Amino acid sequence: MRLVRSRLPLDVRDELVSLLGGMCFFLSTVEHVIPKPLPFFRVGLANLPLLISPDLLPFCAYARLVFLKVIGQALVSGTLFSYVFVLSLAGSTASGALMYALRFVPCRYLSCVGISVMGAFCSNVIQLTLARVLVFGAGVWYVLPLFCALGAVSSTLLGALTGHFLSHSQWYAHLQNAACGQQDTAPPASLFFPVQAGCECTAPCSEHGLRPRVLRYVRMGTGLLLLLILLCVPRLSVQASVCGIALLLYAATGGRIRWMTLAGLWVGTLACYLRPPVGRVWATVLGVPLTSGALSAGARQACMASGMVYLSKWILRVPPHLPGKFGQTVVHALSLMHRLSSFKLRGARRNATQEIDRILLALWATRQRTPTRR
Structure with a gap:
């Protein structure tokens, strides 16, 4: 069941973009080690935050998250200055816009699985078309059936996981309550993960001098x-x-x-x-x-x-210097990615939704104990 669309305050929205961006970075790292038939093919794990966020973010913030995901994938895989970045940017932009628009369709007509599959198909078509023009030539169409079949399977599984998560997540329900001005009913993060003072990881700092x-x-x-x-x-x-x-x-x-x-x-x-x-x-x-x-x-x-x-x-072996507000968001997302990598999974094979929810609750609780920057 699709939840009611939320409009979060600006400061919470910025924190949410950074958190979901950190998730994109972390999932991009996981994707990077999975073998793939073509260098620009991805399983789609990093699209999970994009499937979660349309009901929480306005379009401008969502577009910032999409670009943050593309930058994160390029930084993690080291493809920022290659044709892979162009393909990823085009595919993610097209599929992100389509998935955001499809979230306005009532859930009785289109589920998260349908949104995920259509987004993956859109991304695959855009990327293969550009790959045919830029790199591989007409021969790229020979891998089209395999490419689309793998994309359909992975996007179906990802959409099913997203739908289950949105229906059962206490973290997501907490954001809904915050958006509506209701009292926070989320359980303490200590029930899910013991947050220790002073253990916050930071992103690799750029060198000075x-x-x-x-x-x-x-x-x-x-x-x-x-x-x-x-x-x-x-x-x-x-x-x-x-x-x-x-x-x-x-x-x-x-x-x-x-x-x-x-x-x-x-x-x-x-x-x-x-x-x-x-x-x-x-x-x-x-x-x-x-x-x-x-x-x-x-x-x-x-x-x-x-x-x-x-x-x-x-x-990219030397961390790039990224100025401005977006650069700060990237640095914050990198910090959250390092924190995500420090979590120990507990029974993820039995209940992946509960594991994701536990980690997000812990990170969000830590964020709320820190004064928000405006």
């Missing part, structure tokens, strides 16, 4: 120059060299290269370029001809895609 700033700008300039070479010089030898440099730079600064993910990116990209056949046939695998032109084009795109991802990861 002239030298760290200079090093940050040097790293940024070097990375952007290599990205420019990667994009503007369409020669396999040059792109392979830049890709190798990106991997070396990332590994030299302590980054962990996920070789299985990298191999999956290469295999998926090459598979997308096998049709149509171009050039001399080198071999035939399962009835599919491996031609020189198709493999060369696929290798160039794979070098460009993996080089962009790891250059972006290397640039």
Whole structure:
């Protein structure tokens, strides 16, 4: 059953955007370690806050949360300066707008499952269309059935979880009461999680002083120059060299290269370029001809895609400085993400809704004991 739409006060709304943004960051971290057939495919866990929030936030605050989710995914995966960020931004914007609009449809006609599935379908179509234009070419349509099937399954499960959560969450009911000016009826957070004084985690702070700033700008300039070479010089030898440099730079600064993910990116990209056949046939695998032109084009795109991802990861090894109110929201969300990662799960397999509710109640209770900034 869909709950009554709420209009929260401004200060509570800002805190809620930060909290849900922290959830997006945390769930993006979980998503990042799940193997995927294409680099921009995601299970959709980070969409859970987007499915919860339309009944709590006005459109402007909801749009801020959507962009916060996109930024969080890019920072967690290190793809802020790659084509993956463009695909994620386009898909999340389109699906977020659609899901927000669909929440106005009465629940007897459309459930959370329907909203989640339609949002996932919208995101998949937008991302595949852009991927066809920017990276993979016409071969991307060969993975369309698998892409949509996985998206339908994951979005159905996510929608069912969201619907159950909205109907049973004490945290959500507490926000409804706060929006209506009623007395807080939420149980103490200590019943769910012992909140200890002085244990609040903070996000990684940006370095101060002239030298760290200079090093940050040097790293940024070097990375952007290599990205420019990667994009503007369409020669396999040059792109392979830049890709190798990106991997070396990332590994030299302590980054962990996920070789299985990298191999999956290469295999998926090459598979997308096998049709149509171009050039001399080198071999035939399962009835599919491996031609020189198709493999060369696929290798160039794979070098460009993996080089962009790891250059972006290397640039973001130094935390970026984000000014303004939105930058403060990102920092606050990162802090909440670190706090979320410190919670111990208790029987999450038996009752995921109760686990999510317990954690949100604990974080919200901690927030209420802290003076609100205006």
